[in-house]
Amino acid sequence: MWNRTSGNEVIVHRSSRVEAEQAISDLQKRGYEIIYPLTEQTSCGKTFSTDGYRPVFMGNTFSCKYVAKLRRIVN
Numbered sequence: 001m002w003n004r005t006s007g008n009e010v011i012v013h014r015s016s017r018v019e020a021e022q023a024i025s026d027l028q029k030r031g032y033e034i035i036y037p038l039t040e041q042t043s044c045g046k047t048f049s050t051d052g053y054r055p056v057f058m059g060n061t062f063s064c065k066y067v068a069k070l071r072r073i074v075n
Helices: 017-029
Strands: 002-006 009-014 032-051 054-072
Touching: 009 017, 017 032, 017 054
Parallel strands: none
Antiparallel strands: 002 009, 009 054, 032 054
């Protein structure tokens, strides 16, 4: 759970949708507006183990994260 900042912009990354919505609502209370709405980003990959010198396929991995981008409202 972390936020990346760049000037007045904040990118929220969370693994849970509930946590992401809570982070967004907290930032909106502090004067931020949503630039990029909350979206689900999925990725999948493969896991390998080494058996001596050769890699052996162990299985597929699946991960999901929620991302939103907010900007501070400057008066």
